[in-house]
Amino acid sequence: KITNTLAILDRLSLPSPMGFDFGTPGTGKSNAQKSVWLQVRMLYGDKAQGIWIDPTGEGRPVAEAGGGVSIRLAADSGQFMNPFETKDVESLNEPLQKAFKVDAFLALSASMMAEGNQGLTQAERSIIARCVEEAYRRAGDEGTPVLEDFYDLLLEQPEAAARDIALRYERHVKGSFSFFNRRSNVALDAPMVNIDLHDLNSDMKVFGMLTALEQVRNRMYQNFAEKRTTWLFIDEVQSLFKHPAVIAYFESFWAEGRKFNLIATGITQNSTYMLAHEDARNMVLNSDFVLLHKQSALDRKSWVDLLSLSAAEAGYIDDTIKAGEGLLVAGGVR
Numbered sequence: 001k002i003t004n005t006l007a008i009l010d011r012l013s014l015p016s017p018m019g020f021d022f023g024t025p026g027t028g029k030s031n032a033q034k035s036v037w038l039q040v041r042m043l044y045g046d047k048a049q050g051i052w053i054d055p056t057g058e059g060r061p062v063a064e065a066g067g068g069v070s071i072r073l074a075a076d077s078g079q080f081m082n083p084f085e086t087k088d089v090e091s092l093n094e095p096l097q098k099a100f101k102v103d104a105f106l107a108l109s110a111s112m113m114a115e116g117n118q119g120l121t122q123a124e125r126s127i128i129a130r131c132v133e134e135a136y137r138r139a140g141d142e143g144t145p146v147l148e149d150f151y152d153l154l155l156e157q158p159e160a161a162a163r164d165i166a167l168r169y170e171r172h173v174k175g176s177f178s179f180f181n182r183r184s185n186v187a188l189d190a191p192m193v194n195i196d197l198h199d200l201n202s203d204m205k206v207f208g209m210l211t212a213l214e215q216v217r218n219r220m221y222q223n224f225a226e227k228r229t230t231w232l233f234i235d236e237v238q239s240l241f242k243h244p245a246v247i248a249y250f251e252s253f254w255a256e257g258r259k260f261n262l263i264a265t266g267i268t269q270n271s272t273y274m275l276a277h278e279d280a281r282n283m284v285l286n287s288d289f290v291l292l293h294k295q296s297a298l299d300r301k302s303w304v305d306l307l308s309l310s311a312a313e314a315g316y317i318d319d320t321i322k323a324g325e326g327l328l329v330a331g332g333v334r
Contacts, residue, residue: 001325009330011263012229014288018258020237020266022274022303023293028324029267032291033233034062036265040231041066041192048229049219050192053212055205055236057198068192073179073208074199080182083108083211084135084145085218087184098136102129103249104214105150110245111206112168119244127154127162147181148173177204180211188219206239206246213253224260232257237266241277251279265289271299275306292317293326 011017023029037050050066052059060070071079083104086097109128110120120128131153135145138153151173154166171177195215197208213234220230234240240250257264274280284290284306292303295317304314309327313334316327327334 007328009289009328011289014331016258016286016288017263018254018265018283018287019289019291020268020274020284020287021291021293022268022271022295022299023291023326024296024299025269026323027293027326029269029291029293030056030058030235031324032293033265033267034059037062037192037231037233038066041068044229046191046228048231049188049190049223050231050233051188051216051219052192052194052233053197053209053216053235054194055197055200055209055239057196059194059235060196063190063192063194066192068190068194070194070196071186071188072196072199073212074196075176075179077179077199079186080179080184081186081211081215082144082146082182082184083180083214084147084150085184085215086144087218098133100217101136101214102132103252104210105129105132106245107210107243107249108207109165109168110243111210112203113165121161123159123161124165125245127157127159127165131157131162144183146183147178172207180207184215188215205236206242209234209239210246210249213250217253217256220257220260220262229261229263230257232262232264233267234264235267238268238270238273241274241280247277247279251283254283271295272302275302281306288331290329291326292329293323294319294321 021029021033037052040048040050052063063070073079073081084101105128106120106125113120131150134153135149138149139145147169151166151169154162154169173181195212197205200208216232223230241247254264268274275284295303300314300317303309303317307329313327
């Protein structure tokens with residue numbers, strides 16, 4: 001805007017290419033990142049894969065324009081993702097696979113059980129870990145458990161807390177929400193994949209996002225083995241900072257991803273909510289890519305304090321700017 005020249009950034013050149021895009025509704029966040037999503041496809045071809053976790057249902061046209069697919073998770077879609085799926089990580093040693101799955105199920109359980117910022121108790125964590133590991137043991141080398149196997153195991157446990165956890169999972173095993181209680185019939189192998197969560201209600205969206213992240217993590221390892229970069233875009237990323245076990249899982253996912261050629265971008269309209277969480281704030285500070293569209297007055301103050309923005313820099317994210325304008329922080333460059 002100032003020099004009338006195109007600013008070009010190579011995310012791969014940054015020490016930590018992970019990043020975030022923040023802005024009030026309608027300021028161009030999704031359009032900016034969908035543009036990047038398509039650029040990745042055009043620039044890198046089969047050396048990269050782009051995956052969009054899409055709670056708003058807007059990513060399908062972009063994925064299909066890039067020769068990709070859209071996977072819609074909903075009661076009537078006929079497309080299923082199994083949270084227990086491990087087919088893309090068969091090369092990892094078994095204890096490591098199980099450790100990741102235990103963390104994932106702690107997060108899944110927390111997303112349904114925790115009220116406010118309350119976390120899982122140590123007893124609940126132990127019960128969940130025990131049942132996840134036993135579900136894989138009973139499935140054997142040739143099988144993959146499903147949620148109902150986990151649910152049945154919870155009912156077998158002697159603790160009263162286990163029955164309470166099972167009750168929380170019951171709606172995912174029986175009835176209209178049981179589409180997560182199926183074997184996976186989708187694959188994340190297209191060059192561009194949109195995972196559409198639009199038709200999940202608000203209570204189910206975090207469960208859907210975590211299930212999708214597990215599939216992405218599986219795919220990330222396979223892409224790394226094939227020398228491909230995985231570009232992940234997570235819309236409404238603030239949803240993953242509501243419960244301690246979910247935050248712990250996402251932090252681990254984010255840190256692990258940096259080692260395996262994952263370039264992730266979290267997209268959100270709620271800067272203050274994110275920056276109020278120490279873990280989220282640290283993730284932002286440890287990421288070398290931050291795109292700031294127009295911010296509310298409260299959010300703008302948070303960014304001024306966090307990034308020590310000058311008055312001129314703060315002016316590029318105030319109420320006067322247009323959609324698609326803002327401030328890019330890339331490593332040491334603004």
